[in-house]
Amino acid sequence: MKKILTLVVFFMLACIPIFSEADEDCMICHEDPDLKTEEGKLLFIEYAKFLSSVHGESGISCVDCHSDLQGFEDFPHAEKLETVSCGECHDKAAEEFKTSIHSEATIKKDSLTVSCKDCHGKHDIRNKDDFDSRVFPLNLPQTCELCHLGKVKRERGVEFIKQYEKSIHFEGLEKAGLTTSSNCSNCHGAHDIKAVHHPLSRVSRKNIIGTCGTCHVGIERNYLEGVHGKDYAKGSQDMPVCTDCHSEHDITSPQDLTSSVYTTKIAGVCSRCHDDETLSRQYGFLTSRLKTYSGSFHGTASKFGEARVANCASCHGFHGIRPSSDPKSSIHPDNLPETCGTCHPGAGKNFAKGKVHVISEKTSNKWAYLVKIIYIILISVIVSAFLIFIAADIFHRVILRRKKE
Amino acid sequence: MSSEEKSLNNNMSVLSKEKPIIRDDEIIMRMNLAERIQHFVLIITFLVLIVTGLPLIFSEIKFLKWIFSPQKSFYIRGILHRIAAVALILNMIWHTLYTVFTSRGRNNFKEMIPKFKDIKDAFKIFWHHAGFTRFLYRRGIFKKFFETHPYWLFKEPPKYGRYNFIEKFEYWAVGWGSVVMIISGFFMWKVELSLSIFPLWVHDIFIIVHGYEAILAFLAIIIWHMYNVHLNPESFPMSKIWLNGKITGKELRILHPLEYEKILENRMKADQSNQRE
Numbered sequence: 091m092k093k094i095l096t097l098v099v100f101f102m103l104a105c106i107p108i109f110s111e112a113d114e115d116c117m118i119c120h121e122d123p124d125l126k127t128e129e130g131k132l133l134f135i136e137y138a139k140f141l142s143s144v145h146g147e148s149g150i151s152c153v154d155c156h157s158d159l160q161g162f163e164d165f166p167h168a169e170k171l172e173t174v175s176c177g178e179c180h181d182k183a184a185e186e187f188k189t190s191i192h193s194e195a196t197i198k199k200d201s202l203t204v205s206c207k208d209c210h211g212k213h214d215i216r217n218k219d220d221f222d223s224r225v226f227p228l229n230l231p232q233t234c235e236l237c238h239l240g241k242v243k244r245e246r247g248v249e250f251i252k253q254y255e256k257s258i259h260f261e262g263l264e265k266a267g268l269t270t271s272s273n274c275s276n277c278h279g280a281h282d283i284k285a286v287h288h289p290l291s292r293v294s295r296k297n298i299i300g301t302c303g304t305c306h307v308g309i310e311r312n313y314l315e316g317v318h319g320k321d322y323a324k325g326s327q328d329m330p331v332c333t334d335c336h337s338e339h340d341i342t343s344p345q346d347l348t349s350s351v352y353t354t355k356i357a358g359v360c361s362r363c364h365d366d367e368t369l370s371r372q373y374g375f376l377t378s379r380l381k382t383y384s385g386s387f388h389g390t391a392s393k394f395g396e397a398r399v400a401n402c403a404s405c406h407g408f409h410g411i412r413p414s415s416d417p418k419s420s421i422h423p424d425n426l427p428e429t430c431g432t433c434h435p436g437a438g439k440n441f442a443k444g445k446v447h448v449i450s451e452k453t454s455n456k457w458a459y460l461v462k463i464i465y466i467i468l469i470s471v472i473v474s475a476f477l478i479f480i481a482a483d484i485f486h487r488v489i490l491r492r493k494k495e
Numbered sequence: 496m497s498s499e500e501k502s503l504n505n506n507m508s509v510l511s512k513e514k515p516i517i518r519d520d521e522i523i524m525r526m527n528l529a530e531r532i533q534h535f536v537l538i539i540t541f542l543v544l545i546v547t548g549l550p551l552i553f554s555e556i557k558f559l560k561w562i563f564s565p566q567k568s569f570y571i572r573g574i575l576h577r578i579a580a581v582a583l584i585l586n587m588i589w590h591t592l593y594t595v596f597t598s599r600g601r602n603n604f605k606e607m608i609p610k611f612k613d614i615k616d617a618f619k620i621f622w623h624h625a626g627f628t629r630f631l632y633r634r635g636i637f638k639k640f641f642e643t644h645p646y647w648l649f650k651e652p653p654k655y656g657r658y659n660f661i662e663k664f665e666y667w668a669v670g671w672g673s674v675v676m677i678i679s680g681f682f683m684w685k686v687e688l689s690l691s692i693f694p695l696w697v698h699d700i701f702i703i704v705h706g707y708e709a710i711l712a713f714l715a716i717i718i719w720h721m722y723n724v725h726l727n728p729e730s731f732p733m734s735k736i737w738l739n740g741k742i743t744g745k746e747l748r749i750l751h752p753l754e755y756e757k758i759l760e761n762r763m764k765a766d767q768s769n770q771r772e
Contacts (some may be wrong), residue, residue: 387683393560394569394572395563395564395569396570434686434690438691440692440694440695441695443694444694444696444697445696446695448699455696455699455700458696458700461703465703469707472711473718476722479621480719
């Protein structure tokens with residue numbers, strides 16, 4: 091009995107590097123590393139790699155995919171085989187792929203064609219959860235970049251794609267090794283990937299909130315409760331979505347100096363809409379937010395790069411911003427002491443007695459306006475007097491000098 | 496010799512013919528060491544305050560942004576501004592104590608008190624320099640009026656005492672300005688305290704006042720003080736009094752004739768009482 095067992099084990103071990111029965115015919119020729127077509131295309135197949143692939147492991151043989159050679163005997167076969175149809179088995183993925191931008195490229199018979207193998211590989215395809223898979227989360231950016239940093243020309247250029255490598259998402263993949271950090275397909279989708287402008291695209295204005303919300307669940311909920319999110323849910327195209335403030339491929343942490351929502355830069359981001367006359371009329375908000383913020387100490391200090399002063403978000407909040415009329419708003423007069431108190435301990439009700447975004451003192455603070463006017467008059471009168479006296483003095487000296495001569 | 500000097504010499508000749516009590520090259524202390532240090536501390540603190548403060552008002556200017564571009568520089572700016580402010584306040588306290596408790600300080604203060612004469616002096620010196628009425632007179636316009644009212648020809652410049660109207664104006668402007676800046680600045684420094692006492696709109700006035708007063712002070716110093724004391728052709732590139740405190744008898748006679756006369760008078764009195772003894 092023992093003998094038989096050792097024999098069996100020996101036989102099994104011996105079998106592994108050898109070809110399974112069905113593939114034996116193929117590998118007679120294709121194991122030759124020098125096998126080439128007349129054009130010089132390598133026809134060698136590393137069988138060991140195939141065996142360790144997801145298909146090899148599950149016992150799928152050559153002709154299961156190269157189905158036009160099923161039952162073929164008269165070797166060598168024709169040089170051109172039919173394209174392998176992955177959809178025979180992977181019907182769901184194939185259906186999805188048909189709707190994708192990659193598939194359209196194929197249909198249009200452009201010079202650029204994308205098929206399963208371009209992303210997944212050919213004989214060495216591995217399961218997507220396999221560390222060595224081309225579409226394993228940590229490897230996917232490299233796979234996409236093979237084309238998107240090279241032969242693919244999109245409107246926004248290669249640089250735009252490259253920006254991803256500066257992002258916190260990429261950092262998560264590369265440095266922290268987090269497979270949950272967003273790679274290309276988390277935002278853009280995989281088989282059903284669409285052009286950005288396509289209404290069904292995951293990164294279109296209509297869908298981006300949900301896409302980012304897949305991971306950032308709490309933020310999505312906050313956003314949808316806020317003034318922006320409420321109008322967004324009604325279908326307004328003007329509402330800022332995640333990418334409007336956080337940028338797209340190069341999303342970085344708000345604490346990062348290069349982030350578009352870094353404390354000293356955020357005012358520039360908000361004012362893109364909040365200083366827009368058309369939008370302000372349409373949605374009934376006040377403009378000159380940046381100008382008035384800049385006029386304050388907070389804004390001035392921020393312009394000089396001081397990060398500790400209040401920016402828009404410090405007072406208004408960020409994802410779930412509410413209008414001051416909302417009792418839950420951080421800038422509702424009743425909540426101002428608490429909001430201001432974050433930085434100014436012991437802030438009382440006096441913080442609410444006055445205007446923060448002062449467009450003109452004339453309307454919002456009469457006494458300040460009066461003081462300002464008095465100072466302007468005072469300064470002009472005094473400085474004019476200085477200049478007149480100095481002019482008279484110089485005039486007198488010139489006259490005296492002339493008389494001497 | 497200018498016309499002023501001639502006339503002054505004539506005035507003095509009666510007194511100084513027999514005995515030149517104040518020689519032209521005699522050195523008289525116009526600013527003693529304490530006064531010079533006070534002035535020097537004021538220069539330094541004022542400069543620091545201006546450099547670290549004005550950029551906030553003119554934050555649009557790119558050069559200023561460039562100065563504060565290094566990290567933390569804005570924070571350091573704030574610290575320097577406060578240090579300079581405290582130094583300025585201490586200097587002011589010292590000056591006040593000096594003025595109250597030393598006889599020289601008290602005398603300076605007495606001389607510094609604005610009088611109606613200062614307004615007249617300002618008026619006179621302006622028309623004297625402009626020379627407009629003398630021009631009219633030479634052309635024969637209003638000849639009769641000018642002959643009966645020679646005052647309006649402003650032939651002679653006004654005679655100044657220890658401090659002329661320019662210096663008095665500057666002194667009181669610095670004093671008043673400092674008080675305004677210290678009060679408004681204190682409440683800007685202690686925002687929480689300010690807003691526990693005043694509503695936000697009052698605090699906003701502090702900010703406005705602090706800014707405009709700063710601009711006024713800055714312009715007053717670079718235009719008025721710099722020209723009158725240092726940059727005018729007579730003393731260009733600068734008067735050295737702020738460094739060594741010394742003024743010559745001749746300079747005193749020309750620039751501060753009333754003080755010159757006062758010193759002269761005092762010395763003659765002392766002389767006479769000596770002779771009597």
